Amino acid sequence: MKNVHVIAACGVGMASLAGMLQEKGFRVTGSDNDVYPPMSTQLEQLGIRLSSPYKGENIPADAERVVVGNAVSRDNPECLEAVRRNLPLLSMPQALAEYFIEGRESVVVAGTHGKTTTTSMAAWTLFALGDDPSFLVGGVPKNFPVSYRIGDGPRFVVEGDEYDTAYFDKGPKFLHYKPKTVLLTSIEFDHADIYRDLDHLKESFRKLARLIPEDGLLIACADYPAVVEIAAEARCPVLFYSVADEAPSLPAGAVLSRVTGLREEGGFNRFRLDGNGPEYRLQLPGRHNAANAAAVVIACIRAGFPPEKIADAMAGFEGVRRRQEIVGEFGGVLVVDDFAHHPTAVRETIRAVRGRWPDRRVIAVFEPRSNTSRRNVFQKEFAEAFAEADAVVVAGVFGAGKIPEAERMSPDQLAASVRALGREATVIGAVDDIVEHLADYCRPGELVLVMSNGGFGGIQQKLAHRLTPA
Numbered sequence: 001m002k003n004v005h006v007i008a009a010c011g012v013g014m015a016s017l018a019g020m021l022q023e024k025g026f027r028v029t030g031s032d033n034d035v036y037p038p039m040s041t042q043l044e045q046l047g048i049r050l051s052s053p054y055k056g057e058n059i060p061a062d063a064e065r066v067v068v069g070n071a072v073s074r075d076n077p078e079c080l081e082a083v084r085r086n087l088p089l090l091s092m093p094q095a096l097a098e099y100f101i102e103g104r105e106s107v108v109v110a111g112t113h114g115k116t117t118t119t120s121m122a123a124w125t126l127f128a129l130g131d132d133p134s135f136l137v138g139g140v141p142k143n144f145p146v147s148y149r150i151g152d153g154p155r156f157v158v159e160g161d162e163y164d165t166a167y168f169d170k171g172p173k174f175l176h177y178k179p180k181t182v183l184l185t186s187i188e189f190d191h192a193d194i195y196r197d198l199d200h201l202k203e204s205f206r207k208l209a210r211l212i213p214e215d216g217l218l219i220a221c222a223d224y225p226a227v228v229e230i231a232a233e234a235r236c237p238v239l240f241y242s243v244a245d246e247a248p249s250l251p252a253g254a255v256l257s258r259v260t261g262l263r264e265e266g267g268f269n270r271f272r273l274d275g276n277g278p279e280y281r282l283q284l285p286g287r288h289n290a291a292n293a294a295a296v297v298i299a300c301i302r303a304g305f306p307p308e309k310i311a312d313a314m315a316g317f318e319g320v321r322r323r324q325e326i327v328g329e330f331g332g333v334l335v336v337d338d339f340a341h342h343p344t345a346v347r348e349t350i351r352a353v354r355g356r357w358p359d360r361r362v363i364a365v366f367e368p369r370s371n372t373s374r375r376n377v378f379q380k381e382f383a384e385a386f387a388e389a390d391a392v393v394v395a396g397v398f399g400a401g402k403i404p405e406a407e408r409m410s411p412d413q414l415a416a417s418v419r420a421l422g423r424e425a426t427v428i429g430a431v432d433d434i435v436e437h438l439a440d441y442c443r444p445g446e447l448v449l450v451m452s453n454g455g456f457g458g459i460q461q462k463l464a465h466r467l468t469p470a
Contacts, residue, residue, distance in 0.1 A: 004095075005059045006030040007078050008069025009050060012138050013161075015039035016148040017067065017092055019046050020100060020136070023150055031058045031078060042146055056081030063087060067095050074167045091166035093176035096136060101156050104134065106178045107299065110160035110208060111185030111221070113345050117284070118185055118292040119159040120320050125296055126155060128313035129305050133157050139339075142318035155303075162204050164194055172204045180216045181302075182208065183295045187226035190342055193371035202226055209233040219298050221291060222248040222256060239298055241273075243291040259294050262287065264355050268315070273297060278311040284319050286352025288345075324352060327460050330467035332444025334360060337460050341370040341453040343381035350388040353449055360447040364389035365434060365459070367452035368409045369398040376409050383417030386425070389449070392418050393437065396429035398454065431457035439466045 006018045009030025019042065022028045030043060031051040043050055051058040056077045059066065066082040067090050073079075082089055090098070109119040116139035123135035124143045132153035138161065140147055160174030160182070187205055189198040209230050212218055220231045222240040228250060231238045242248050243259040250256060261279070262271040268281040271290050282293050293314060300310045319325065327335040334357065340349045346366070354362060364386055368374050373382070374397050386392045394411040397403065411427045418425035428434045438448060450460055 002064045003027045003062050004065045005063040006067045008072050010039045014069045020148050054078050068166050070166050093173040097176045104156040105154050105180045107157045107181045108160040108177045108179040109183045112188045112190050114185040114292045115159045121317050122296045123157045124317045125313045140321035182218050184220045186224045190372050192375050205230045206233045212236045219295050241294045243287050277307045280311050281315040285356035288348040330464050333442045333467050334447045337450050340451040341373045343378050343385040347385035361390040362447050363391045364449045365393045367395040367456045369452050369454045374403050375407050386418050387421040387423050391424035394427045431459050435462045435466050
């Protein structure tokens with residue numbers, strides 16, 4: 001048995017890795033600067049000891065390896081202690097590849113949008129088909145008790161993040177995952193803190209495409225020109241899919257499956273591929289989720305499963321926490337929570353909830369919190385995306401002082417631009433003030449869509465409490 005210490009253990013990926021290491025027989029300890037749920041709760045239930053704040057003495061005397069999260073800097077006291085003791089340092093992707101992916105067929109889900117949902121959907125569908133997959137996902141799938149699984153089947157399904165790996169490895173995480181099959185959902189500019197522009201970002205995806213062996217497979221969304229461009233770098237067969245109304249422009253001879261007959265009916269998002277075969281039913285709303293599902297269907301068919309059984313399995317997928325998740329209906333107002341933090345994700349999420357609940361006015365509440373949304377790189381695009389809602393509330397920029405004013409997203413400018421496009425929009429800086437505003441503003445039958453990639457000050461629960469009649 002080896003003893004492993006995990007630094008930044010409360011991150012979703014790191015906490016999952018800690019649980020996997022323990023399940024494999026390692027003795028695991030962890031630390032974080034702030035111990036916080038839901039992952040701290042998961043670790044506690046697993047019996048993994050957590051220490052806080054960071055201190056060199058948190059690393060046990062008998063630790064043999066240290067796994068370092070990508071949010072940890074080289075001057076972290078525990079990193080300094082590990083170096084002093086000459087303990088081997090591993091990044092999370094390195095540890096995952098070495099201990100769990102090696103010897104399995106790696107199915108990597110990559111792209112700017114939809115990674116967590118598509119990874120979870122693929123893992124569940126394969127599980128329901130009896131494939132007994134292993135997986136690691138950067139979210140909380142509703143179909144499983146935790147965000148990871150170690151199965152006995154041949155496949156490991158992993159969310160392939162384009163973000164950097166660790167302070168000692170600035171390459172993207174997905175380059176470590178030994179891909180045999182890649183599901184590439186989308187490529188748009190994001191992560192403005194580490195990528196200069198779209199071309200810089202595309203270089204990372206080029207490297208991923210080139211990693212797929214000749215006997216592997218790339219399943220690529222043809223609705224994104226950058227995906228089509230990157231697919232040309234692959235040495236393996238490429239299968240494209242599309243949810244667009246018009247056929248996308250592809251190289252001669254390209255193989256394309258199109259989502260057809262897309263509609264909302266009976267609480268399901270329904271579609272076929274190329275007008276043939278079974279109707280696929282998805283509990284998640286929206287065209288973007290139908291596209292994600294199409295990629296999973298193609299992967300499962302290529303793995304040898306019959307389309308009719310894939311359709312039955314997929315219908316049982318319940319989604320992921322914080323992805324169009326219904327918080328509840330309070331005083332007649334439906335509250336839906338989502339992780340959207342990019343203009344494309346905002347637009348598609350608003351359209352999705354409109355399609356699922358067409359009779360409700362949609363009030364979008366947005367916290368600029370990600371490293372890209374806090375900057376003004378998408379100032380215009382956010383306005384166009386939010387114009388899909390009936391009304392918009394923009395919160396203050398999270399950690400605004402860390403972004404130079406000249407580079408910072410302007411909530412006031414965003415709201416003014418949304419109003420110029422014919423929608424109501426207001427800026428309210430504090431969470432409690434937003435809750436009070438919505439309690440006065442909302443009427444029964446309306447829908448509040450909360451969008452943030454962070455905790456947003458617990459606004460979901462505060463809103464639920466405030467909207468509930470006394």
